[in-house]
Amino acid sequence: MTTDRLTIIPPGHPLTGRVSPPGSKSITNRALLLAGLAKGTSRLTGALKSDDTRYMAEALRAMGVTVEEPDATTFVVTSSGELTPPDAPLFLGNAGTATRFLTAALALGRGRYVVDGDEHMRKRPIKPLVDALRSLGVAIDAPTGCPPVTIDATGAFAENRVVIDAGLSSQYVSALLMAAACADAPFEIALAGADIGARGYIDLTLAAMRAFGARVEQPTPASWRIEPTGYTATDFHIEPDASAATYLWAAEVLTGGTIDIGTPAGAFTQPDAKAHDVIAAFPSMPAVIDGSQMQDAIPTIAVLAAFNDKPVRFTGIANLRVKECDRVRALSTGLNNIRPGLATEEGDDLLVFADPALAGQNLPAAIDTFADHRIAMSFALAGLKISGITILDPGCVAKTYPDYWDALASLGVEYKAG
Numbered sequence: 001m002t003t004d005r006l007t008i009i010p011p012g013h014p015l016t017g018r019v020s021p022p023g024s025k026s027i028t029n030r031a032l033l034l035a036g037l038a039k040g041t042s043r044l045t046g047a048l049k050s051d052d053t054r055y056m057a058e059a060l061r062a063m064g065v066t067v068e069e070p071d072a073t074t075f076v077v078t079s080s081g082e083l084t085p086p087d088a089p090l091f092l093g094n095a096g097t098a099t100r101f102l103t104a105a106l107a108l109g110r111g112r113y114v115v116d117g118d119e120h121m122r123k124r125p126i127k128p129l130v131d132a133l134r135s136l137g138v139a140i141d142a143p144t145g146c147p148p149v150t151i152d153a154t155g156a157f158a159e160n161r162v163v164i165d166a167g168l169s170s171q172y173v174s175a176l177l178m179a180a181a182c183a184d185a186p187f188e189i190a191l192a193g194a195d196i197g198a199r200g201y202i203d204l205t206l207a208a209m210r211a212f213g214a215r216v217e218q219p220t221p222a223s224w225r226i227e228p229t230g231y232t233a234t235d236f237h238i239e240p241d242a243s244a245a246t247y248l249w250a251a252e253v254l255t256g257g258t259i260d261i262g263t264p265a266g267a268f269t270q271p272d273a274k275a276h277d278v279i280a281a282f283p284s285m286p287a288v289i290d291g292s293q294m295q296d297a298i299p300t301i302a303v304l305a306a307f308n309d310k311p312v313r314f315t316g317i318a319n320l321r322v323k324e325c326d327r328v329r330a331l332s333t334g335l336n337n338i339r340p341g342l343a344t345e346e347g348d349d350l351l352v353f354a355d356p357a358l359a360g361q362n363l364p365a366a367i368d369t370f371a372d373h374r375i376a377m378s379f380a381l382a383g384l385k386i387s388g389i390t391i392l393d394p395g396c397v398a399k400t401y402p403d404y405w406d407a408l409a410s411l412g413v414e415y416k417a418g
């Protein structure tokens with residue numbers, strides 16, 4: 001996407017057709033890392049090729065792993081099982097998964113690694129994970145509490161148990177879980193403080209680890225025991241991305257169309273598939289929606305809520321403030337830009353004051369996406385019903401769904417550049 005602004009032309013007809021979402025970002029970046037930690041060749045099919053997974057693949061290449069791309073949805077990863085220190089800092093853009101997962105895995109490497117990202121990633125907290133790794137005797141430093149992170153690794157942890165506060169991000173737990181199978185003794189992870197937001201991401205991590213030969217048990221809801229198996233190279237198929245699917249589910253109900261995404265909602269293992277039932281209830285979505293177990297779907301549902309038959313309060317979304325941008329603020333700003341008074345923040349809750357009469361109106365609004373793919377993709381939905389919605393920096397969708405604008409176009413949506 002070369003244009004710096006894209007105006008959506010409301011199609012004026014139901015969106016009907018077939019569009020498959022790309023592979024899951026979460027599962028692709030887990031599988032890439034685990035394949036990089038396994039000795040031998042792993043073939044990952046159905047994979048996502050986007051900014052986030054490219055950063056992970058590039059980082060592995062910089063550490064001596066061969067990552068081939070025989071086609072648009074396959075990675076073939078061949079590794080010695082060791083990630084050798086790179087010549088330069090690893091640049092991971094704004095990929096939270098790549099940044100957090102590599103930080104823990106490299107703490108069991110040998111030598112110096114620097115994990116860094118772009119200006120947005122440099123504002124996303126990683127201190128709880130850094131503190132946990134330091135408590136294991138790892139020489140690790142992140143002076144700002146955000147990347148860059150410098151790790152001087154010796155190949156081992158000095159302790160066999162760690163306590164982690166995952167209140168800000170479940171990715172800290174996933175990162176420790178995946179690293180722990182490479183330790184030299186059985187390892188225990190225990191949760192401190194608040195519960196994890198989206199537990200479903202931990203389940204994704206455990207499933208990927210087991211597919212690569214790990215043995216993990218969960219003695220209590222707040223602890224895990226990981227055997228020191230290391231990982232075994234394997235062939236692994238990746239399901240489509242459930243968060244990407246939410247935009248298509250929403251486009252379908254908003255326009256009264258039928259979009260075949262090729263995968264039934266019940267077949268996804270990712271947490272955001274829970275959004276399907278909520279979206280299917282449109283235009284009578286519930287008055288209170290708890291976003292804690294489907295966080296990445298909240299921008300989609302919040303924009304849809306503007307057209308609901310009653311206002312919606314979103315709860316359990318405090319950690320949306322530390323994603324690619326402060327999504328609670330970006331959503332309230334964008335909705336109020338469309339029509340003042342359409343949304344408000346109450347503490348960390350977001351209230352969207354629904355108005356079905358918005359559909360069909362001409363309400364010119366330039367939506368600041370704050371470089372956040374989900375803000376761009378969800379506000380495009382408003383443009384399916386309201387004329388004048390312009391998405392700024394539409395290319396930011398490349399983080400997880402580079403073909404998003406083409407996918408909508410294939411359903412008959414047209415755009416004006418600028």
Ligand SMILES: O=C(O)C1=C[C@@H](OP(=O)(O)O)[C@@H](O)[C@H](O)C1
Nearest residue numbers: 026097169170171174201295296
């Ligand atoms: O583990 C994962 O793959 C993810 C976990 C979630 O992040 P947090 O754990 O930081 O909430 C989610 O928002 C992110 O897109 C992907």
Ligand SMILES: C=C(OP(=O)(O)O)C(=O)O
Nearest residue numbers: 094095096097296323324
């Ligand atoms: C929060 C997200 O990404 P990440 O944390 O993986 O950068 C997301 O994709 O919505």
